[in-house]
Amino acid sequence: MQIAATIMACLVALEHFFILWLEMFNADSDMAAQAFGVPRELLKTPEVQTLFKNQGLYNGFLAVGLLFALFIVPAVASAGITMFFLACIIVAAIYGSATVSKSIIVVQGLPAIIAFILVYLA
Template identity: 45%
Template sequence: MTILTIILSLLVALEFFYIMYLETFATSSKTTSRVFNMGKEELERSSVQTLFKNQGIYNGLIGLGLIYAIFFSSAQLEIVRLLLIYIILVALYGSLTSNKKIILTQGGLAILALISSFF
């Protein structure tokens, strides 16, 4: 893998760790409210907090998977590409069902990283 792909993939991992932080540890913060365009009252609901925390764990594991693939895997490129494609598909689904910006905000770096992995 090129240095560019590694850097972009690490940035994607950091992005997913940040999303995990917002969803799991700062569930009802002002920042989470702004990022997810939800009122603080909504974010403080027990059911929403449970859903966010669960989703946050998934996002953290995606970040962890990228870190593992980059630094420890013998199939580095294959696993990184697989995770990047997964991220892009989830972002595409989110842009179709929730907010059109998601393809860029959640998938933009992943798209760039995936493209760079072919050069």
């Protein structure tokens, strides 16, 4: 169970590194326009670029926090800190689903929920 929990939490971290890349370095691409459901012209505006870079940075912090909890923190505290970062992602996914797009709960929330449950059970 521990291996499955670690793998799933790592996949969630990888997903958030991808989101970091998309929002910070590729926010005005066709991929971003499709992912966020907005016109590419809007994504090219400096204000939106700044907002996306900020969001991307936060997603990167979540990913680094997960990896830190999994591989750096002493074993006695690892599960609790991992669950904290997964809970942050779950809350963000719920909020994003309520305010931006219902798909966020599936794309970002579901993997984090599965990882949270696996870590809890491990």
